[in-house]
Amino acid sequence: MSARQVSVVTVAAAAVLAAAAASLALGAVHVPLSDVWASITGSAEEGPFERIVTQLRLPRTLEAIAVGAALGVAGALLQGALANPLASPDVIGVTGGAGFGAMLILLAFPEKIALLPAGALLFGLLAATVVFVIAWSGPNGGSIGRLILAGIAVGALFTAAMTSLMTAYPDRVPSAIFWLAGGLTSDGWGEIEAIWPYFAAGFVIALLLVRPLDRLQLGDEVAASLGMRPQLVRLCAGIAAALLAASAAALAGLLGFLGLVVPHIVRMAGGTSAHGFVVPASALSGAALLLAGDTLARTVRAPVELPVGPLMVAIGVPLFLWLLRRTV
Numbered sequence: 001m002s003a004r005q006v007s008v009v010t011v012a013a014a015a016v017l018a019a020a021a022a023s024l025a026l027g028a029v030h031v032p033l034s035d036v037w038a039s040i041t042g043s044a045e046e047g048p049f050e051r052i053v054t055q056l057r058l059p060r061t062l063e064a065i066a067v068g069a070a071l072g073v074a075g076a077l078l079q080g081a082l083a084n085p086l087a088s089p090d091v092i093g094v095t096g097g098a099g100f101g102a103m104l105i106l107l108a109f110p111e112k113i114a115l116l117p118a119g120a121l122l123f124g125l126l127a128a129t130v131v132f133v134i135a136w137s138g139p140n141g142g143s144i145g146r147l148i149l150a151g152i153a154v155g156a157l158f159t160a161a162m163t164s165l166m167t168a169y170p171d172r173v174p175s176a177i178f179w180l181a182g183g184l185t186s187d188g189w190g191e192i193e194a195i196w197p198y199f200a201a202g203f204v205i206a207l208l209l210v211r212p213l214d215r216l217q218l219g220d221e222v223a224a225s226l227g228m229r230p231q232l233v234r235l236c237a238g239i240a241a242a243l244l245a246a247s248a249a250a251l252a253g254l255l256g257f258l259g260l261v262v263p264h265i266v267r268m269a270g271g272t273s274a275h276g277f278v279v280p281a282s283a284l285s286g287a288a289l290l291l292a293g294d295t296l297a298r299t300v301r302a303p304v305e306l307p308v309g310p311l312m313v314a315i316g317v318p319l320f321l322w323l324l325r326r327t328v
Helices: 003-025 033-041 048-082 094-108 110-135 144-168 170-181 190-208 210-216 220-225 230-252 257-270 275-299 308-327
Strands: none
Touching (some): 003 275, 048 190, 110 144, 110 230, 190 210, 190 275, 210 230
């Protein structure tokens, strides 16, 4: 990477560390950084500060890092694989499927609220699977246009089903607003322990796709002449993005902004579309943005917690527009 790109990655990594420190220290109860460090290293005496850090804020901070990184990487993969700067997890139906799965639990089976992450993950992956089956069947299977059109159709189907659920249970809709707006909760380690294998699988596939996606930017014919199968690369990128986006939705609700904008910010800041830079930089930038947004959501009206989705947009859009003005 060039000096410019190394600087972007360094700044993004520093932003993650700073945002993580703020996330652990700030909230309805302020915990001094010295106590935060002692709690993390295990040298703190047992007490309220130690429990707040290790049982509430540390798992939430790690969830924010995982979700932000996952959405940033998912957007980078889809935009690279589909050669479409507007591509995001919505394109492969994950958002609609995850939304339906969560609403099904929240509205139809509220007594099974513990299954909400599983429902969002299951239906998000189901929606993506249906999109892939449709896109890769019949003539011209695996083309970019076919995949995008299949994603639009399947996403619309699940969104309509989610709307029907909300119409059928109007008295329960207020309980679902926080999830729809996007927000993390301080529920301890249980949720992330159940979801982390899907994050891990998605990130591993993403790393393996770095070089194939760079070759895919040369065009399908050139990529094929180099011994690569463009349709298989797009399928693998879609699978990785589906795993990451569905896992993120299972933990934090519908956060559609990160997957679309973060890769743009990274490419403009770094001056390159090389995925060896874009993928890790998108992971770090997405994590930093979501951590900052979640900390604001917890502190701006403490002890009341706001949804992180609107605050995250308020942070990211001005930054994106500033970079756009400087580079275009």
